[in-house]
Amino acid sequence: MSAPPTTTLGPGSDLSQVFELAQQLRVDSVRASTAAGSGHPTSSLSAADLMAVLMTRHLRYDWEAPDDPAGDHLIFSKGHASPLLYAMFKAAGVIGDDELMTTYRRFGHRLQGHPTPELPWVDLATGSLGQGVAYGVGIALAVRDLEKQPSRVWVLCGDSETAEGSVWEALDKAGHHRLANFTALIDVNRLGQSGPTELEWDTEAYARRVEAFGCRAIVVDGHDLAAIDLALTTAADQREPTVVVARTVKGRGVAEVADKEGWHGKPLPEDLAERAVAELGGVRDLRVRGPRPAAAAPATAARAGAVELPRFEVGDKVATRVAFGGALAALGARPEVVALDAEVGNSTHAEEFGKAYPDRYFQTYIAEQQMIADAVGMAVRGFRPYATTFAAFLTRAHDFIRMAAVSRITMALCGTHSGVEIGADGPSQMGLEDLAMMRAVLGSTVLYPGDATSAAALTAAMADLDGISYLRTTRGAYPVLYSADETFPVGGSKTLRHGADDQVTLVGAGVTLHECLAAADELAAEGVRARVVDLYSVKPVDTDTLARAAADTGALVVVEDHHPEGGVGEAVLSALAMGDSHPAFAHLAVTELPGSGTTAELLDACGISRTHIARAARALVRR
C-alpha cells in the first residue's frame, strides 16, 4: 500500500477534506488493531467523524506543547477506542505509522491497549468505563475556577458506559457548576460488548437525561460532518456545559461489520481488514494542524506563605481529625493545595480549609466518586488535592482511586471516623476495610497517626509525597503524645516505651496506640516490661524498628481497629517475613460484626482493647 503525498488539514479545510481525515482515522484504526491481533476497531469507527471534526476545527491544542496551560483537553472515556486515539496522534504528526503499526498493544511500548499518561498527549488513564466524564468535570473546574485559563475540556464517551451512575454524578456537577468549558460527546453506536445497549438509538432519551441534569444537549447524526461541526461550534460558545448526543453506527464505513453484533473488541481478520481499507478508500497520509490554543492567562502570582502547623500541648485531648483539619488549613499557605469535601466537612474538619481558603475548597456533596475525580482533574492541572470523607465511604470511590494510580496521579486522601472507635453510629459508618484498600493501591503511602501532633505533621508531609497518600484519622479525642518539635518521617515509627530488657513489643496505630500504652501500664504493674511502638507509617513501614523489636523482645502483639486482612498486622508480617527474627506473634483485629456502643465497649467487645492487649502479651511472655 503506497501512501499519497502528505496534505495538511487545518481549521479552514473544507468538510470533504475532513471526511478524508475521518476515513484515514478509520483505516488506521483497522490497520493498527489487525496488526496487533487485538483491540476495538468497530468502537473506533463509530467515533471517527466526531474526532475528525473536533481535531481539525475545534480542539485548540498544540501537539508539540501538550503542557501549554491554555490548551484544550481531550479525554477518551471510551479508552478501548484507543486505535482511533492513536490514529489521531498519527494524523497530528506526533507518532509515525511505524509506531502505530508495530507497537500497538505490544510489550514495552507506550501505545497500550487502553491509553495511559505514558503518552504525553494523554492526561489520564481510561479503560474503566464511566470515569472520563467525571475527570473532565474535575479538569474543567480546575481550569476555570483555580486557573482562569481558556482551556476547554472535550470528553469522548461511549453509550454503554452511561449506565454507570458515575456519569450522571459527574454531569450533575457539570450542570451545578455551570461548567461552560466542558463538552462531552456520547458516541451512541447502539451496540455494547455483548448486545444492544439499554437505550439503543433513543438519542432523545439521552438528551432528556442530559438536560434534566442541567447540561445542554445537542442531538446530531454522528456521521454528518456539517451537523457535528455545528454542534461543536455551539458547544464551544462556552455558554453552558454541553453534551453532544451523536447517533452513530458501530463499525461505520465497513459494510461487513457495520451495526452488526459480535464484533466488539475484535480486530478484523487480515482479509477482512484489507477489504475494509479498500472500502474506506485506502491508506492516506493526511496531517492535521487544528486551532492553536488561545493565549494563556498570566500565571497567577500567588506565592507560598509559611505553613504554620497547629501546635498541641502534650496531654491535651485532641482528635486526629481535628489536627488534620487544622494542618490542612495551614497548608493553604501553599497556593497549589486545594481541598475537596463530600458534604461531611464539619465532621472531617476539612471545612477548616474552606473557611480559610474558600476559593480553593470544593464541595462535591455526597458524591465520593466525583470528589476523587475532581481531585484527579485538579492534580492533572498541577494542584495538590486533599480529598476527605469518612474512611468507610472512600470505598465508594475504589475504582477511581485504583485508576488514579494507573494514571500516576499525586493526591492526598484522608479517611476519618475509622474503625469501631466511632461508637454509636454502627458498622455502616465504621471504616474497617480502608487500610487493605489503600495499601493495595499501587505506589501508595498509608499513614495512621495516633495523636494530634503526628497527625498535623503527616498531613503536611503528604503535600510533598508523590503518588496517592492516605491519612487515616480517628473520631474521638485522645491525649497528645508528642511535642511540636518531634519529626515523623514517612516510613518511620516512634518507640514510646522502651527498656533494655523488654519482654514483649506492643504495636499500635491510631486509637490502638493508646490502648497499647494503657496495656503497657497494666503489664508494668505486674512486672512485665512491654515496649510500645507507634506504627504511624503503615506503608512504607519501619522494618528496622520492627525487626529490632522482634529480636530484642521475641514477642509482638499487633493490634488494629480494622479487619485482620490487609491492614497493620499484615504490614508488620510482611516487614518481618524476609528477616531473621521471627517473634512469637499475636494479632488483634476486628473479626466480628460490631454494633453500636461506646468506644470503650466496642474496643473491648472486638478484642482490641487494653485488656485484650495485656492478655495477649501475657500469653506470649509466659509461653
Add this chain to the structure above:
Amino acid sequence: MSAPPTTTLGPGSDLSQVFELAQQLRVDSVRASTAAGSGHPTSSLSAADLMAVLMTRHLRYDWEAPDDPAGDHLIFSKGHASPLLYAMFKAAGVIGDDELMTTYRRFGHRLQGHPTPELPWVDLATGSLGQGVAYGVGIALAVRDLEKQPSRVWVLCGDSETAEGSVWEALDKAGHHRLANFTALIDVNRLGQSGPTELEWDTEAYARRVEAFGCRAIVVDGHDLAAIDLALTTAADQREPTVVVARTVKGRGVAEVADKEGWHGKPLPEDLAERAVAELGGVRDLRVRGPRPAAAAPATAARAGAVELPRFEVGDKVATRVAFGGALAALGARPEVVALDAEVGNSTHAEEFGKAYPDRYFQTYIAEQQMIADAVGMAVRGFRPYATTFAAFLTRAHDFIRMAAVSRITMALCGTHSGVEIGADGPSQMGLEDLAMMRAVLGSTVLYPGDATSAAALTAAMADLDGISYLRTTRGAYPVLYSADETFPVGGSKTLRHGADDQVTLVGAGVTLHECLAAADELAAEGVRARVVDLYSVKPVDTDTLARAAADTGALVVVEDHHPEGGVGEAVLSALAMGDSHPAFAHLAVTELPGSGTTAELLDACGISRTHIARAARALVRR
C-alpha cells in the same frame, strides 16, 4: 409524662388520626435520640408524615410475620433516620417504649445507630447513602420476575443522597425493567449535613430527572397528608415505577430547629426536647394495624435437578473463567441460583447460565453497583445470586459489597480477567487489588482456582457457603491439573509436588500455580527439590499444610498475580504467624505499573514468572 390509653389506627382511620400518629413518630424520634445522646431527630421529623400515611394506609405488611413472601418491603435508605423507623416499630407494637428509650444506640442492643437486619423488620443494613434505592430495585425485580409475588417495595430516600450516581444507576434500572412494584419517596428537606443541598427545594428538578430516567414522578407537599395519601395511592396502582418527590421541612414540627442549619445529626438537648414534645402535643401511645399483605402466590414448585458439573480432561488447556461459566450453568439445576452480568457475560462466560436459564439471568449493563445491589436484593428474597464481572471492575462496587457484609448477605461473586495475565489490554483491566478488597470483607470466602476442574468444583461449592464468597478466575487457558473425582474443600489446598526431602515450597494460585510447576521442573533439573502447593483457598487458608511445608522445607516462595498487599502472600504470612515454623520467605508479586504485552512477557516483567520463582527458590535454598 402519662400516656393516654392505646388507640389502634388502620387503613380506615381518618387523616386527623394519621396526623396524631405522625406527631407520635416525631415525639418518639425526639425522645429516643435525646435519651441516647446521639442520633438524627431532625432528619426523622421531616419524613414522619410520609411514613405515617404509608404505614397506616399503604404498606401491606404483617408485623408479626415479616417473612411473609407477599408482604411489602420498606427500606430506609436514609438509615440515619433510624429514630423514625424505630418509632414506627413501636407504633406497630413490635417493640416497646422501654426498648426505644433505653437501648437505642447502646452497646449490645439491636436498635443501632443505623438499621441492620438484626431487627426482623429490616431487610438490609443502610447508612452508606445512595444504596437503598438500588437494593429496592433488586428486591422488586426478584419479587416480580422470579417469584411473581404481590409484594411491593417502598424506599425512603434522603435528598442529599441523590447526589450519588448510584441512585440514578438504580432508577435507570427501575425504568428499564418497568418495575411497577417499586416506589421511592425522596424526603426533600433541603438541608444536608453541613448546609443546603445542591438542589434545595427544586422539586421540579428532581421530577425532571426521575422522568428522564423512565420513572413516574409525583411531586407533593410532604406534610400534606391528603396529598401524600393520593400520591401513594397512585404509586400503588402498579402501573409504573414511581418516585414521590416530597417537599418537606427538616425538623418539621419543632419551631426551634425547623429548617435551621446546624441541627443535622444532633439530638435535642433535654430542655429543648421537652419543649419539642410539648409543641408536638405530648407523648401518645397510638398503635397501627395497616393493610395486610395480599395472598401470597403459591410457592413455585420448581424442584432442584441434579447438578452435573462439566468435566475436563487432565492436560487439556481450559480457562478457569470457562469452567466457571460451565459450572454456573450446571448450577442452574438448583432453582434458587440466579446469575447477574454487567455486560461482559461473553468474556466472563456467565452468559452460559443465561443461555440455559434466561429467566434467572439478569443483565445490568455496565453498572456494577447495581449488579451487586440486584444480587443483594435477590438474596434478601432467598435466592443464591452469582454476580460476575472483571475483577478490576468489582472495585466499583466496593461500598456495596462492604454493606452487604454488614447485612449478612449470602452471595457469590466472580471476578474474571485477574492480574497482569490478561496481557494486551493493559493495567486498567487488570484486577490487581481484588484479593485485598475481598479478603477484608467481613466473613468472606476467597477462592482462586488454578485449573478448570477446581474452578468448576469451587463454583459449585459457593452455592452452599454462607456470607460473601469470591472466586477469582483467569483469562487464559492453562492445562487441567485435576481429574473430575478430586475434591476441593474450602479451606484446603493441593500439594502437587511433594517428596520426603523437599528443600523449598513454592506456593501459587491461579496462573502462578502453573509458573510454580514450571519452576519446580526447572529446579528439579538442577537437583533442587521443590514442593508445590496449589493454594486455591485464600480465605480461609490451609494453615496446616502451610505449616507442614514450612517445617518440612524451611523455605517458602509465595507468588501471586496481585499487588503484594493483602493478597495470597499476606494470607500465608498470617497463617504462619501464630505457629512455630518460620521459614525463609520470598514473596513475589506485582510491584510496578504493568503495561500491555503478552502474558509471558508481563509475568516475567512483573517478576512473577517461572524464572523469577526458580531464582527466588535457589536463593532461599542456598542461603
